[in-house]
Amino acid sequence: MEVSSTEVQNNFGKYLLLAAQEDVIVTRNGRAIAKLTAVEERSRAGIVAERGVPYDLIGNYGGRKASFEEFLSLRKGKGDERFEYIDGEIYNLASPKTDHQVALMELAVMFHRWSEGRPCRPFVAPYDIELRRSERQDQANVVQPDLMMICDLEEHLSDDGYYKGVPSLLVEILSESTRGKDMIRKCDLYMKCGVREYWIVNPFAKEVTVFRFADEEIADNATYRLGESARSFIFEGLIAEVSRLFR
Incomplete structure (x- = not known):
């Protein structure tokens, strides 16, 4: 970087x-x-600085970044294949493995229980979220976070049935192919697009890191490990037992 x-x-x-x-x-x-x-050596800390593989390594755009229109064209007719578009690069999302799904389902249940009787609602992937950096309102990014908490659904529900707002909280569960993208590029993207809180669930280190964003900066962060409960900075009472997320 x-x-x-x-x-x-x-x-x-x-x-x-x-x-x-x-x-x-x-x-x-x-x-x-x-x-x-x-x-400290990154691998020892359970962190690997590899990047997700951009799709343009498979579908060549002549060494340049893909336009949003090219992304939409590529995605059209691809059936169940999942794609993300971040700063002009297209990512083909691999099918998640068992550890990923265990963590996602456990966390989704915890989020759902917390949301009952509240105006916020959790959603799980695949669900397209369109984000724009404050300094690049003309450039759209499309992501599919693993889990999200949306508190303004009715205000930003379009006529075609898609949510067009910015979720309050996003969660990404790391995998071998996406952890560099989720920890670096998505952290920066979410911070600059108005997301208030970002959870990174790391099955390799068996820990959860929570970031709170304010004024496009990291305002708070905390890492929770086995035997502890991850806690939201912005939603009182929203907690997740870390041990339940990992087999």
Whole structure:
């Protein structure tokens, strides 16, 4: 990841967190001048800085990023195949494995129980969410978070039956092919698009990390491990027993 020195100065806390997952190259006037990198070996911490495989490695766009129209065209007629479109790159989502589904179903049940009698409602993938960064309102991104909490469904339900708002809380469960994308690119995307809270469920380290976003920054974060209960920063009483998420 390359970022300007000005961006790092203005958001230093954010890039310290990201440096634990991927080297951050600091640039000035287009030239690399420094590197933020983790002291602890990432694999030992249960973190791997690999990126998900962009679909354009399979369907070539001539070395450039795909347009939103090309993404829609590719997705059309693909049946049950699932795709995401993030900053001009298209990702073909693999079928989830058993550990992923165990964590998702347990967490979905906990979220559903909490939501009863409340205006917020949980949804699970596949469910397209269209997001736009505050500084790039003309550029759409389409993601399929594993689990989401939506509190303004009626206000943002379109005539074609799709939700067009921004969920309050999103959850991604890491897999071998997506953990770099979920921990780096999606964290940044969600933070810049108005999502208030992001949960990363890590089956490899058997832990859950919760981020609260405010003013497009990481305002709070906490990691919960076996024997503990993950807690929402924004929803009082929304908790998840970490041990129940992992076999």
